[in-house]
Amino acid sequence: MDRERLNIDKILQEKFKDFKGEIPLSDWGLIEQKLQKRKRRLILWWASVLLFVGAAVSFIAYEKYSGITENSVINKPTSISGETSTTKPSVDGLIEHSDGSVEKKDNSRTQISDNHSTKNVVKYPERSHTKKIPAVDHNLPEVTSSKQLEMFPISLKGKSVKNMSPEILNEVYLSDLLALNKPQPKSEIKSRKLALELGLNIAPAIGIENLDINNSKLLNKYYFSTIDGASSAGNGFNNGLNVQITYTDKFYFRSGIYAQNYSVSRNYDYYIDSVPRVNTYNEIDDYIPIDREFYLYKGKTSIKYISIPLLLGNRTYFNSKWGLESKLGLNVSRLLSSSGMFANPTDIRLEDLNRNRNIKKWNLGASVSTGIFYKTKNNIIFTAEPNFNMMFGSAYDSKYPLSSKNYNYGININVNYILKGGKL
């Protein structure tokens, strides 16, 4: 208790010491419903987070351990009989063991294992005849089945034909070699048109706030003019992770999760010595004098959102590395937090922006950018592009006397990694 407490305070405290109010017990039902709703929302939120993380982890794990992409199969040793072993078949029909020993391949064991290899191996027409591989300086196996022929293109891929012994080359049909350059079956080409990319987006920007006054909703017009001219300057950013599906290396759809921020540096210096009195028609009758209150604030107000971009883009290659990238789309934003001090337009007192309940929870915006990209050999694409972000509506809801539209102009720097597909 401090010394400033007067008798009136003590009387009031005494009077309300055991004050109770009646509340219908049926209100428990309403509270229970709200708790249930909240629980469901929480479950949904966590489920979607887990789903997203699960999908990302599964995809990465699949990419890393499945080893069934076209290139990896072609370049990796194919195991015999589907067994996992360090033994690999060589082009001359011998089996090389990891300890360096060489063994002649037994025909009865020559079974190119099952589905996973046949799926990825280019099929050739069955031959009605087979030829024996002539003996060189060691015992060479006989090629007795068309299955064995299928081995050739696999083994030839990535090896220099020049280094092969003439005996082997003689036995490799010209058509087999030509077949390596044949276009692949249609279904496979189709699947390679699509590519999946993961990326990081960093977009620092200069922000501009368009502050409009809705005079029909602003009660305290005269007083508001005292703070209306407060100086301000802004900045912002739009950073986050993205997932992208690219079609034929040219067109793409990009989405993800971005952190979006609109900031304005404010500078208030004013005082108030009266406050408006409003009648039942919501009109100001007069001003009640109060002890003079001074307000001085130099600081930043910012509104932070978490947003989901929905972007469509185009990449035009100048050559195999460089190109022009353009994209445009929508941002669906959910308010995360707001901070800083803001002069309430009605009673002119500074208030914590985070307590302003008139800031809209959801907002829709747009972004457009165009710039240069560079693609490395490691399937990483760097993009730098001037970027423009805006919000369609005001940051405040329609009841609020002020309308604040935010714009950001900046540089969008994006790094994407092609996880799968495309013209690799």
Next chain:
Amino acid sequence: MNNKELYEIIEGCKQNDRQAQKLLFEMFSERMMGVCLRYSNSYESARDMAQEGFIKVFTKMKSFKGNSALETWMTRIFINTCLTNLNKKENKVYHLDINDPVVAVKTEAAIVEDEEVEETLRSLPVEKILHYISLLPDIYRQIINMYSIDGLSHQQIAEELDIQVGSSKSRLSRARVLLIELIKENEDLIG
């Protein structure tokens, strides 16, 4: 209810046990509704605040370490809920009836030292005082509740309302004057 039973209810609430939550609601609903009635200007908005307050209590129960009495901890949550709700209002301005007599502005000293007023205040039933408090503009109702009834210091109020300590003092001073003027006008005391 003994301490052991209360402890079990608190633990139950921490585990989100509905039965325990219901028991807590039944135990404290009237006292917390009293807090909400003091801060709001209508019964309906007080009910809304009370519901919201209990939801906050249940969701924050895990953070209750027992450093203070449960009722004190809950009261603080309810006060914050009421303040948040009052801030949601579209315009934080004075809503006095157009037909009300204009409140004369006098110095505080002339009013607070009035023994007749103190005597009247003592004799008035709490419901009537509540009625006069509910007629005060939001910012004055807040301050008189926080300082005079809930016993918060000006420093605490300034932090809670994001205002300066000086502003808290001047608002309180204005709130006392307005309240006493209201009582005088309506209780036929000579002003």
